[in-house]
Amino acid sequence: GAVDTKLYISNYAKPNNYAIDGYLDFDGQITGIVSRGGEAVVFTEFGVYRVYGNAHNEMRKVEVPTVHGIPVGGHKTISKIKDSIIYASHTGICIFDGRNVTVLTDNIIQDFAKPSANISDNVSGVIDNTYYLLADGSDGWKVDMKRLASPIKDHMRTFGTAQLLYYYGGLAIPNSTIVLK
Secondary structure (H helix, E strand, O other): OEEOOEEEEEEOOEEEEEEEEEEEEOOOOEEEEEEEOOEEEEEEOOEEEEEEOOOOOOOEEEEEOOOOOOOOOOHHHOEEEOOEEEEEOOOOEEEEOOOOEEEOOOOOOOOOOOOOOOHHHOEEEEEOOEEEEEEOOEEEEEEEHHHOOOOOHHHOEEOEEOOOOEEEOOEEEOOOOOEEO
């Protein structure tokens, strides 16, 4: 669990038992956490960290060289796609491949703006290797990972809006309240 700048780690096989020394401190407020393989990826507002270890008091964090973290309230923009993590940072849609963070929208979209100005209203999901970043009442964004080899400028913008996005078994499944035009 995370509170402000601390990531608390429970004892092995005891998810409700937290040792006094079972935590890691981060430089900024923790804004998102997601698992990737056998490790956790922890986001702060301007940072990304890999966290791994075998015991609550042996956990290690490794900072990824980037300033593209997740704004406070933006944790719903994190999704897994293939072996990577894709999310919306302050400046664009980013992908973390386990080593590096790449801003996919750099040099393609000059003035990237999230679908909603209210950061916590933005929601993401992945359907058939396509990342959707949507909000209620606003046009959203999509990144088709199958087509990234071709110029992506033409297929980044989506004219879709969403009110809810449900997750089932690690997949994003739209319900009847999502409207893709």
